[in-house]
Amino acid sequence: MTRLFQSLQSLALAAGMAFLAIPLLASAEVPRPDIPEANARYSEAQGCVEPTEEMRKNHMEYILHQRDETMRRGVRTRQYSLEECINCHVPKPESGKVVRSDSKEHFCSSCHSYAAVKIDCFSCHRDTPMPDADTTMHRLGSGKAHHFTGTEAELTADALRAVTEEGLQ
């Protein structure tokens, strides 16, 4: 009986020390969300379709505006479309592993779970690129702007935008 009591006591002591240690570690560095890399860059100068700081703060405004333009007025530009976000920021499911929106490895969830902001985009929209995303939906426009390789990577942001607009026609 005494031995049991002693072992319980030491266990409690160890647990207490562990609890003490956590705040010490945490105060050393605030944990940050682990945001996955995008599949491509918008241009050499700019990662996303707008400067990263702007996108971090206001991405929802761009998506909301595009949503109503597309849904109500049939405007189907691609620069701010949710489909483009997913194509660029989420790996294709074909690589054997499917990254779903409920996983922290999903670009959107990596930050949204950290910030505890619930999004319901993916109750209707698919959370991964279509398996044939590049061929069906990336004809000219943002296919070049978003998924360029080689020499096109040297184009400036303005030139890329021109390519995008040309491709839309």
Place this chain on the structure above:
Amino acid sequence: MSEHVDTSRRRFLGGTAGAAAGISIAPGVFLNQVAQAKPADQPVSSDNRWGMLIDTNKCGDGCDACVRGCMEENGWGDIHNSEPHSSPEQKAQWIRIVELRDTSTGYAHQLPLMCQHCKHPPCVDVCPTGASMKRADGIVLVDKHICIGCRYCMMACPYKARSFIHEDLQDQLVVAPRGKGTVESCTLCVHRVDKDGADAVPACAEACAAEGHDAFVFGDLNDPNSEISRQLALHGGTQIRADLGLDLGVRYRGI
């Protein structure tokens, strides 16, 4: 004078309705122009009114190619194992085959029935949120972003064209977002129409043509030179429940 067909109160109040009406063409006056798809950054306009003519005489006996074509394109139905937990009555049905039988003669034939894309859609009238909407070009859609799933539109629709989604979905197709708690129906393959304009072929029509029946003609009812308008001028067409005065975008021949 005004041909503006957008019944959205929100946009009317926003003042854009007047602007849209300003660029519309007077009734009976049409520009002869080569059909071309609108640029992606341009909104749809009421210069077009998309519609479909279905010749049920060409409809193959027991053929459901149009239904399967629609499923494939828009990601609903058994072939995608969509809504596995719902009963057959609950499952989405964007387009269905309706069989007609004359009881006195026994003559039977069939027709495909989907959203008729009314000019005066009852679903839009009854929608409490504005989610049920008609685009300027006549395509009737559900804006699922603001649909609350009340299903008034389903009750109002005389054609039983709309479905409600009862369960969580995954891996929807990019062209047709759809999800639990919202109502959906035929979009006239709006993604194809936005891309190809008058040259667009909805998936049902494409599947029908591939089957060799060619019962569907898609086109612009506002353009007197379009194939659909020419055929309607030549042979006429029937609107189902024309007595309701809804001015349907989908017309039939042979019923």
